[in-house]
Amino acid sequence: MSFITIENVTKTxxxxxxxxxxxxxxxxxxxxxxxxxxxLMGPSGSxxxxxxxIIGAMSQPTEGRVVIDEVDVYDLSEERRAxxxxxxxxxxxxxxxxxxxxxxxxxxxxxxxxxxxxAKEKRTKAQLALERMGLGDKFDRLPNQLSGGEQGRVAxxxxxxxxPPLLLADEPTGNLDSKTGDEIIxxxxxxxxxxxxxxxxxxxxxxxxxxxxxxxxxxxxLLSESAxxxxxxxxxxxxxxxxx
Amino acid sequence: MRLIDIVIGSLRRRxxxxxxxxxxxxxxxxxxxxxxxxxATMEQEIGAxxxxxxxxxxxxxxxxxxxLSYGGVTLSAATFDLRQLTDEDISRIxxxxxxxxxxxxxxxxxxxxxxxxxxFLLSGAxxxxEVRMKQWxxxxxxVPDKADxxxxxxxxxxxxxxxxxxxxxxxxxxxxxxxxxVRQPELKLLRTELTLGGEQFRVVGVIRETGAQDDxxxxxxxxxxxxxxxxxxxxxLIEVSAxxxxxxxxxxxxxxxxxxxxxxxxxxxxAVRARLQTVERLSRxxxxxxxxxxxxxxxMVFITMMNSVVERTREVxxxxxxxxxxxxIVRIFMxxxxxxxxxxxxxxxxxxxxxxxxxxxxxxETGAGAKPSLALAxxxxxxxxxxxxxxxxxPAIKAAKLDPTEALRYY
Numbered sequence: 001m002s003f004i005t006i007e008n009v010t011k012t013x014x015x016x017x018x019x020x021x022x023x024x025x026x027x028x029x030x031x032x033x034x035x036x037x038x039x040l041m042g043p044s045g046s047x048x049x050x051x052x053x054i055i056g057a058m059s060q061p062t063e064g065r066v067v068i069d070e071v072d073v074y075d076l077s078e079e080r081r082a083x084x085x086x087x088x089x090x091x092x093x094x095x096x097x098x099x100x101x102x103x104x105x106x107x108x109x110x111x112x113x114x115x116x117x118x119a120k121e122k123r124t125k126a127q128l129a130l131e132r133m134g135l136g137d138k139f140d141r142l143p144n145q146l147s148g149g150e151q152g153r154v155a156x157x158x159x160x161x162x163x164p165p166l167l168l169a170d171e172p173t174g175n176l177d178s179k180t181g182d183e184i185i186x187x188x189x190x191x192x193x194x195x196x197x198x199x200x201x202x203x204x205x206x207x208x209x210x211x212x213x214x215x216x217x218x219x220x221x222l223l224s225e226s227a228x229x230x231x232x233x234x235x236x237x238x239x240x241x242x243x244x
Numbered sequence: 245m246r247l248i249d250i251v252i253g254s255l256r257r258r259x260x261x262x263x264x265x266x267x268x269x270x271x272x273x274x275x276x277x278x279x280x281x282x283x284a285t286m287e288q289e290i291g292a293x294x295x296x297x298x299x300x301x302x303x304x305x306x307x308x309x310x311x312l313s314y315g316g317v318t319l320s321a322a323t324f325d326l327r328q329l330t331d332e333d334i335s336r337i338x339x340x341x342x343x344x345x346x347x348x349x350x351x352x353x354x355x356x357x358x359x360x361x362x363x364f365l366l367s368g369a370x371x372x373x374e375v376r377m378k379q380w381x382x383x384x385x386x387v388p389d390k391a392d393x394x395x396x397x398x399x400x401x402x403x404x405x406x407x408x409x410x411x412x413x414x415x416x417x418x419x420x421x422x423x424x425x426v427r428q429p430e431l432k433l434l435r436t437e438l439t440l441g442g443e444q445f446r447v448v449g450v451i452r453e454t455g456a457q458d459d460x461x462x463x464x465x466x467x468x469x470x471x472x473x474x475x476x477x478x479x480x481l482i483e484v485s486a487x488x489x490x491x492x493x494x495x496x497x498x499x500x501x502x503x504x505x506x507x508x509x510x511x512x513x514x515a516v517r518a519r520l521q522t523v524e525r526l527s528r529x530x531x532x533x534x535x536x537x538x539x540x541x542x543x544m545v546f547i548t549m550m551n552s553v554v555e556r557t558r559e560v561x562x563x564x565x566x567x568x569x570x571x572x573i574v575r576i577f578m579x580x581x582x583x584x585x586x587x588x589x590x591x592x593x594x595x596x597x598x599x600x601x602x603x604x605x606x607x608x609e610t611g612a613g614a615k616p617s618l619a620l621a622x623x624x625x626x627x628x629x630x631x632x633x634x635x636x637x638x639p640a641i642k643a644a645k646l647d648p649t650e651a652l653r654y655y
Binding site for chain 2: 050053056058059078079082083084085086087089091093097099100101102106109110111112113114119122123158162
């Protein structure tokens with residue numbers, strides 16, 4: 001069995017004041033192996049972020065199931081699912097979502113707050129994670145005292161501090177200039193080279209080019225897979241990049 | 245780093261808003277504390293006044309026809325009463341429902357005696373109690389504790405040639421007043437032996453001039469008086485003190501009347517009781533105001549916490565994504581509420597206690613400031629925290645119930 005198995009996942013929801021249900025995902029199935037770096041691509045509203053949150057144990061699918069490391073995620077109770085997120089998953093968000101009133105070190109310590117580690121262990125782990133991101137000298141900076149790239153790296157350090165088997169990134173380069181975006185993608189690739197499994201939502205073909213494989217989604221349906229992204233992909237979304 | 249560190253960090257960031265809510269709570273708690281401590285002071289003052297005025301209930305036999313009176317109550321020397329009060333009535337008084345509210349039961353026997361050809365009113369009483377009840381008495385010498393000892397009123401003592409008033413302080417005087425701070429003439433006992441009903445007695449103390457009827461009286465222990473007056477076991481009146489603040493005096497009178505159907509039970513000190521009622525009304529008012537204040541505090545914290553939840557929706561989404569359970573989110577908001585209300589309660593208590601002390605002179609006769617009481621401080625803190633936590637329960641649960649993906653998308 002694959003590390004992550006997505007089986008026939010459908011998601012519908014009823015917007016407020018609308019009689020009919022909107023379908024966001026239609027019978028999506030996919031598998032991701034341990035150690036893979038996978039991009040999830042698609043235009044706005046295609047359902048890629050919804051799929052990420054479903055894989056991220058945050059949003060119950062209407063149908064289908066998600067199995068990660070042989071755990072059927074939505075068989076767990078809501079509170080146990082929170083524990084699962086803490087133990088198995090690291091999230092990197094588009095806006096980084098650092099808490100503005102906590103220092104870089106404190107932000108990285110957040111996922112450890114609810115663990116049984118003692119104060120010293122928490123601090124040491126967070127320091128190591130930040131040092132790994134090259135931010136060893138910025139522990140006490142508040143987010144607004146950091147550059148966009150540095151904030152992104154703090155967000156990655158926070159996602160990794162629990163050493164989760166799976167890193168989920170939602171458009172980590174979305175709000176960044178291209179240089180900073182490249183910096184973040186570089187960090188992710190380096191992590192993947194060290195064995196980290198990563199699933200990244202992006203609509204940036206350059207970012208997708210850094211991955212092993214692209215899952216393309218449109219109107220809630222998984223279109224196709226390209227085992228080797230970049231210029232071999234043959235998908236419309238890649239063409240602009242290949243043309244360069 | 246613990247949950248509370250997240251809370252403190254977030255509070256630091258929203259200093260202005262938090263200061264506002266803390267001050268709001270403090271004003272509420274402060275008002276309640278000031279009112280409470282003021283009414284407590286006023287109640288204490290009234291209680292002390294009641295103590296000074298003495299007994300507030302007098303029990304006498306119903307039928308009477310006679311010439312001797314005491315404390316404005318006419319007493320019977322005649323023997324044809326339907327029924328005299330007796331020692332047994334004491335135990336009946338102690339059996340009423342509100343017996344525990346009675347601080348003092350002082351039985352007395354009064355009767356006319358002849359000494360050296362002059363008529364005096366002899367009062368037999370439990371003199372140690374009598375002295376406690378009549379706090380204005382200044383006894384020179386001591387209170388009788390033996391069967392052959394007497395205590396004399398000021399005028400009676402003069403008539404019997406026991407004392408004469410000495411104008412200036414006389415350091416050779418054999419007796420000294422306990423109240424040395426008050427400049428009063430020293431009293432000198434000229435004679436201590438008296439013959440009463442053929443028995444020899446010794447005068448051991450004289451009461452300084454009171455301006456009341458006590459000045460003309462002779463006091464002895466109750467059994468002594470009963471023996472001298474040949475009325476064994478009989479009583480002329482029973483004084484009862486119900487000095488507890490806010491005592492249901494009317495109920496006590498009714499219960500005493502029921503227990504002693506042949507006696508007349510009357511409550512005294514209407515004026516003081518009227519004042520007590522005023523304070524009771526003030527106390528009720530302050531209770532009502534406290535409830536209103538707590539309600540306002542409840543609503544204020546509720547609104548602030550609801551706002552806080554809305555403002556921090558995205559933060560809740562992040563924490564949930566990072567693996568915080570719903571219960572962790574509830575705890576974060578509850579800790580925040582508890583911290584805020586603890587600070588508000590502390591500040592409010594300080595302000596309230598201070599204003600209670602400062603405003604006391606305007607509300608009480610003695611002007612004694614309300615002493616800051618630990619119980620009130622604890623009650624204020626507890627009330628603030630309970631209000632804060634209770635009003636935050638719903639917002640906290642609402643925050644925990646946020647859908648994490650929706651919360652993350654919130655702007």
